[in-house]
Amino acid sequence: MAAVRSRAGLDTIPMGTEGQDGLQSYMQCCGQEGVSMQKKMNSGPGIEWSADVSAQQTNLSFSHSSRVDLPYRSPESVEMDEIMAAMVLTSLSCSPVVQSPPQRDLLPGDMECCGGELSDSGSSGYWSWDHGSVSPAPSPSVTEMDRSSGQLTDEGLHMELDQAACEEPEARRCKSLSRGAYRCLWPGCGKVLTSRVGMKRHIRILHLGGGSEQSHREEDFYYTEISSEDEETAPPSPAPSFSSGAWTSCSSTQSQSTPGHQDTSVQSTPLSQSAPSSVWQIHTEHLYQACAPIQVTVSPGSPTFCTWSLPGGVQQKPQIPPSRSRSVSVGEQWLQRNSTPTRSQTMSASPSRGHCSFRKGRGEAKKCRKVYGVERRDQWCTACRWKKACQRFPD
DNA sequence: CATGCCGGGAT
DNA sequence: ATCCCGGCATG
Incomplete structure (x- = not known):
């Protein structure tokens, strides 16, 4: 400055x-x-x-x-x-x-x-x-x-x-x-x-x-x-x-190429490093989004660049209460092995969280609302309850 | 219209 | 951080 x-x-x-x-x-x-x-x-x-x-x-x-x-x-x-x-x-x-x-x-x-x-x-x-x-x-x-x-x-x-x-x-x-x-x-x-x-x-x-x-x-x-x-x-x-x-x-000696070029190059190699950050950021914006499923996927799932330790903040709390019914846990399991990886990668592609609000069309997966119905709203995942993207049955 | 969920407000 | 809802997009 x-x-x-x-x-x-x-x-x-x-x-x-x-x-x-x-x-x-x-x-x-x-x-x-x-x-x-x-x-x-x-x-x-x-x-x-x-x-x-x-x-x-x-x-x-x-x-x-x-x-x-x-x-x-x-x-x-x-x-x-x-x-x-x-x-x-x-x-x-x-x-x-x-x-x-x-x-x-x-x-x-x-x-x-x-x-x-x-x-x-x-x-x-x-x-x-x-x-x-x-x-x-x-x-x-x-x-x-x-x-x-x-x-x-x-x-x-x-x-x-x-x-x-x-x-x-x-x-x-x-x-x-x-x-x-x-x-x-x-x-x-x-x-x-x-x-x-x-x-x-x-x-x-x-x-x-x-x-x-x-x-x-x-x-x-x-x-x-x-x-x-x-x-x-x-x-x-x-x-x-x-x-x-x-x-x-910090690399006055090692970086010989022109500055203009670097700007672009940053997107390729360094991106592998910087990208995760954006991923974290995105995922943690709302805690309910950064919860169990995503957590699991991201840290171990992408050994390429996620060797760094996650800050405490990302450590998610036990999101799913013990009172969950059977179907709930099933949904989560399904979620864990399916959608999340894809999701995180997709998001990491976009460097800025700003306007990546492309609304993916309505997924086929049944969401909490449909599964449980409005009358059993208390069984919805928190995201659904909050009218956020369902985390239990992601698309 | 029902549904999914983003954006944002309230606490 | 957590919870909630207005309102929009989609089917």
């Missing part, structure tokens, strides 16, 4: 109000483009530069994306002049080679650890069962970002994530919301730390050489945040996903 928002929202604009934070990343990401920018702003002879502006801005918004939501704000606000000065400084000292490379990377580590959190995010409603992996809607945005921001270069990212993870509480706080890493942009450095403070210190000591007041501010301009908040929503496992993009996000 955040990614999407930020993508569109050109968060870089409000740099004046954001202070250093906004600016810093702005610069880092833009590399030499920053130069053109500042030149222009300084009311220079911008003819030569003006051409860049548009392109630059687009780039900007992209690379900068993940910063927006950072709760962390540098307390001090900086004057425009100061910012400009810093920009010049940075742009001059940084070679394009160093700046251009990795803009935003996927941290494999981060991706792994996000699985747990998601798994329990079950919610009410139909998809309660595997929600964690299905729901992460934001994932598509990740995909887009990846594509748009060029290649994923992991160089250096792996370096200090572990050690730095325990650096500063403050950084932790930030991390909790936007698990970011910070990459040093100093020419030839590229060091990555997970803590902002740590990164500052790194820059101050190693690159700025000392702890002068001046450098205190400047270090902000020499690192960029590599946010991984995007990835954290990506499903770690090959879970079924109906929203295109989820798979892409």
Whole structure:
């Protein structure tokens, strides 16, 4: 979500109000483009530069994306002049080679650890069962970002994530919301730390050489945040996903084919996985439909894809009261071995439960009403009593 | 018209 | 979640 928002929202604009934070990343990401920018702003002879502006801005918004939501704000606000000065400084000292490379990377580590959190995010409603992996809607945005921001270069990212993870509480706080890493942009450095403070210190000591007041501010301009908040929503496992993009996000390396193609392919192979979910959903919509017969059929009946365990919700209650007459049990048995399998498969074919309300013509099977008659309505199956599709004598 | 059951409301 | 019913489709 955040990614999407930020993508569109050109968060870089409000740099004046954001202070250093906004600016810093702005610069880092833009590399030499920053130069053109500042030149222009300084009311220079911008003819030569003006051409860049548009392109630059687009780039900007992209690379900068993940910063927006950072709760962390540098307390001090900086004057425009100061910012400009810093920009010049940075742009001059940084070679394009160093700046251009990795803009935003996927941290494999981060991706792994996000699985747990998601798994329990079950919610009410139909998809309660595997929600964690299905729901992460934001994932598509990740995909887009990846594509748009060029290649994923992991160089250096792996370096200090572990050690730095325990650096500063403050950084932790930030991390909790936007698990970011910070990459040093100093020419030839590229060091990555997970803590902002740590990164500052790194820059101050190693690159700025000392702890002068001046450098205190400047270090902000020499690192960029590599946010991984995007990835954290990506499903770690090959879970079924109906929203295109989820798979892409967690398989940036394995999925080489074009996105367009994937959409279709999802229907074939992954469908085998995703389909059941829809089946569950459909069958559980009304408990009376998900009762004994269907239950029995679905879980063991389709070994192909139903290896997963059913959630408690699907466990049906003993639907048929003990007081059932003989004919009742017969009907159920018949039902169990006949209709249900066909039914479930048919339904699974339709991915969306939405309007699969094709009314099958009136079946030949006698329903409870006919069998027992209205006068013995209490012997009907619950579905029939509720004027639902008869579950005892399905068609 | 009788029947089957979807869609939706009530609790 | 459970129960019920209006109303439509079908034969």
